[in-house]
Amino acid sequence: AEADAQQALTDGFHLIIDALKLNDINTIYGVPGIPITDFGRMAQAEGIRVISFRHEQNAGNAAAIAGYLTQKPGICLTVSAPGFLNGLTALAHATTNCWPMIQISGSSEREIVDLQQGDYEEMDQLAIAKPLCKAAYRILHAEDIGIGIARAIRAAVSGRPGGVYLDLPAKLFGQVMDAAAGTRSLVKVIDPAPKQLPAPDAIARALNVLKGAKKPLIILGKGASYAQADDEIRALVEKSGIPYLPMSMAKGLLPDNHPQSAGAARSLVLKEADVVMMIGARLNWLLSHGKGKQWGSEPKKFIQIDIEPKEMDSNVEIAAPLVGDIGSCVSALLDGMGGDWQRPPAGWTDMIREKVEANIAKMAPRLMNNNSPMDFHGALGVLKTVIKERPDAILVNEGANTLDFARSIIDMYKPRKRLDVGTWGVMGVGMGTAIAAAIETGHPVLAVEGDSAFGFSGMEVETICRYNLPVCIVVFNNNGIYRGTDVNPSGSSDAATTVFVKDARYDKMMEAFGGVGVYATSPDELRRAVNEAMDSGKPTLINAVIDEKAGTESGRIGNLNPQSVVAKK
Ligand SMILES: Cc1ncc(Cn2c(C)c(CCOP(=O)(O)OP(=O)(O)O)sc2=O)c(N)n1
Numbered sequence: 111a112e113a114d115a116q117q118a119l120t121d122g123f124h125l126i127i128d129a130l131k132l133n134d135i136n137t138i139y140g141v142p143g144i145p146i147t148d149f150g151r152m153a154q155a156e157g158i159r160v161i162s163f164r165h166e167q168n169a170g171n172a173a174a175i176a177g178y179l180t181q182k183p184g185i186c187l188t189v190s191a192p193g194f195l196n197g198l199t200a201l202a203h204a205t206t207n208c209w210p211m212i213q214i215s216g217s218s219e220r221e222i223v224d225l226q227q228g229d230y231e232e233m234d235q236l237a238i239a240k241p242l243c244k245a246a247y248r249i250l251h252a253e254d255i256g257i258g259i260a261r262a263i264r265a266a267v268s269g270r271p272g273g274v275y276l277d278l279p280a281k282l283f284g285q286v287m288d289a290a291a292g293t294r295s296l297v298k299v300i301d302p303a304p305k306q307l308p309a310p311d312a313i314a315r316a317l318n319v320l321k322g323a324k325k326p327l328i329i330l331g332k333g334a335s336y337a338q339a340d341d342e343i344r345a346l347v348e349k350s351g352i353p354y355l356p357m358s359m360a361k362g363l364l365p366d367n368h369p370q371s372a373g374a375a376r377s378l379v380l381k382e383a384d385v386v387m388m389i390g391a392r393l394n395w396l397l398s399h400g401k402g403k404q405w406g407s408e409p410k411k412f413i414q415i416d417i418e419p420k421e422m423d424s425n426v427e428i429a430a431p432l433v434g435d436i437g438s439c440v441s442a443l444l445d446g447m448g449g450d451w452q453r454p455p456a457g458w459t460d461m462i463r464e465k466v467e468a469n470i471a472k473m474a475p476r477l478m479n480n481n482s483p484m485d486f487h488g489a490l491g492v493l494k495t496v497i498k499e500r501p502d503a504i505l506v507n508e509g510a511n512t513l514d515f516a517r518s519i520i521d522m523y524k525p526r527k528r529l530d531v532g533t534w535g536v537m538g539v540g541m542g543t544a545i546a547a548a549i550e551t552g553h554p555v556l557a558v559e560g561d562s563a564f565g566f567s568g569m570e571v572e573t574i575c576r577y578n579l580p581v582c583i584v585v586f587n588n589n590g591i592y593r594g595t596d597v598n599p600s601g602s603s604d605a606a607t608t609v610f611v612k613d614a615r616y617d618k619m620m621e622a623f624g625g626v627g628v629y630a631t632s633p634d635e636l637r638r639a640v641n642e643a644m645d646s647g648k649p650t651l652i653n654a655v656i657d658e659k660a661g662t663e664s665g666r667i668g669n670l671n672p673q674s675v676v677a678k679k
């Protein structure tokens with residue numbers, strides 16, 4: 111009778127696990143601890159992959175990019191208060207980049223928090239999370255778990271995807287209820303990211319603007335990559351004959367060596383185009399807000415495809431707003447173009463092609479230089495070839511010079527293969543991103559890291575070794591942030607703000623956990639080590655020695671730094 115009675119009950123732990131599994135969520139990224147340690151163990155026992163990190167920020171970054179790669183919410187699991195706070199940077203990062211992620215955090219009991227009686231790791235977490243994410247919910251009763259998880263999933267993936275916070279006070283996990291009622295309370299979300307069809311008149315208006323263009327340009331953003339409408343997007347570009355500019359994480363939607371790619375002629379096309387069609391890209395700081403000298407003096411008309419209606423007119427007037435999901439909008443445009451679409455004037459496309467070829471030719475010799483220590487171009491020339499030979503590999507990239515040079519030098523050939531710092535330009539996303547890329551895709555990962563950027567999340571090399579992931583990290587060691595030549599202006603010998611221990615050996619960190627460490631000072635040594643790592647699939651860290659004078663402050667965006675106009679006394 112006792113066993114039967116037990117049989118008839120379920121509890122919060124199991125209801126949360128059952129709800130996640132019912133909605134095809136099979137991976138959790140997190141750091142264990144009170145009050146979610148047992149939850150992690152039980153989730154593992156029920157077949158959910160639980161990947162444990164050394165810091166919640168990296169677990170969160172993993173969950174964020176998992177959302178981007180799979181169109182399902184990446185799950186980050188944190189302990190209360192400090193663990194919750196550590197995850198928030200990634201939750202805000204996911205929301206900024208429009209990637210679906212749910213941060214599930216244990217939290218303190220309301221009756222203690224609301225009277226501020228000093229609970230273990232007490233914090234009013236829901237209130238703190240709300241401004242940083244797309245939606246935030248708390249569940250207090252076991253019978254609400256099914257609906258709560260369903261709400262969080264739908265909020266994360268529907269419309270403009272984003273980060274969702276789900277607050278679970280400790281007592282919820284232990285609450286018991288009738289097992290049959292528990293099963294009935296669970297919700298399998300139907301059509302969580304519904305297609306949003308564009309209005310026919312909006313399609314007609316957009317085609318009209320496009321037809322009138324003499325110098326059209328398409329800009330593909332990471333929203334276009336996320337949409338997984340790869341064939342439709344390729345068909346639109348190739349059928350229209352319009353040159354395109356891929357934003358960083360949209361590289362590879364079409365191969366970067368595609369005849370219509372204007373990537374190597376970015377300045378020319380932004381200045382000269384008369385009609386610009388944005389597809390899943392925002393006219394934010396990355397595109398100088400659609401105005402100023404970068405966009406030339408010619409009047410421009412913008413067409414914008416976006417699932418978020420409020421994005422229209424955010425920076426400049428949009429002549430043809432096309433609100434809907436990218437797959438539906440691009441398909442409708444293709445249908446509306448009919449069979450006799452007028453391709454752009456040859457004068458425009460030829461001019462771009464010539465500029466692209468000229469810029470590639472100018473860069474080529476620099477990529478062949480065999481200097482030792484290497485400069486950015488010599489090292490990146492090697493990695494460019496590796497990705498060309500291994501198009502299925504995933505490239506993770508962060509840093510300043512290391513990011514800016516790699517973005518323009520390393521061509522991508524397939525969608526969703528380049529994973530970088532995204533809209534903010536946040537440092538520290540590398541290791542979490544590399545871990546989730548390996549876990550979610552099984553493909554080998556090449557993480558090209560500035561030495562400062564690597565330092566933010568470098569302790570996860572232990573996580574990479576523990577799960578034996580096919581991640582090859584190349585640390586561009588130029589002895590500092592941007593470069594290694596800064597000095598302390600006060601004249602004292604202590605290190606300046608942007609330099610590190612000279613000639614540090616990051617490769618020894620990987621060896622500390624059983625991975626492969628390599629010290630590379632020349633392109634040949636780098637090439638051999640990377641290919642060996644990609645072939646073996648063994649966790650590898652290559653300390654690539656880069657000339658410390660080779661960089662520039664803040665890479666390409668130094669102009670964003672405020673300058674002091676007051677002469678020093
Ligand atoms: C979280 C965070 N902290 C600090 C920064 C500021 N920052 C920092 C600290 C960068 C590191 C650049 O140094 P690196 O060694 O990674 O790359 P290079 O030396 O190749 O330029 S790039 C950059 O914008 C940031 N973007 N994000």
Ligand SMILES: Nc1ncnc2c1ncn2[C@@H]1O[C@H](COP(=O)(O)OP(=O)(O)O)[C@@H](O)[C@H]1O
Pocket residue numbers: 206207208270271330331332333334336337357358359360389390391392393394396415416417418421434435436437532533
């Ligand atoms: N499935 C989708 N359909 C339409 N728009 C989308 C979809 N997913 C994301 N978006 C939009 O894509 C845009 C991505 O812009 P952004 O992150 O600035 O890209 P990038 O930095 O590459 O220019 C966001 O405005 C977002 O609303």
Ligand SMILES: [Mg+2]
Pocket residue numbers: 560561562586587588589590591592593
């Ligand atoms: Mg550096």
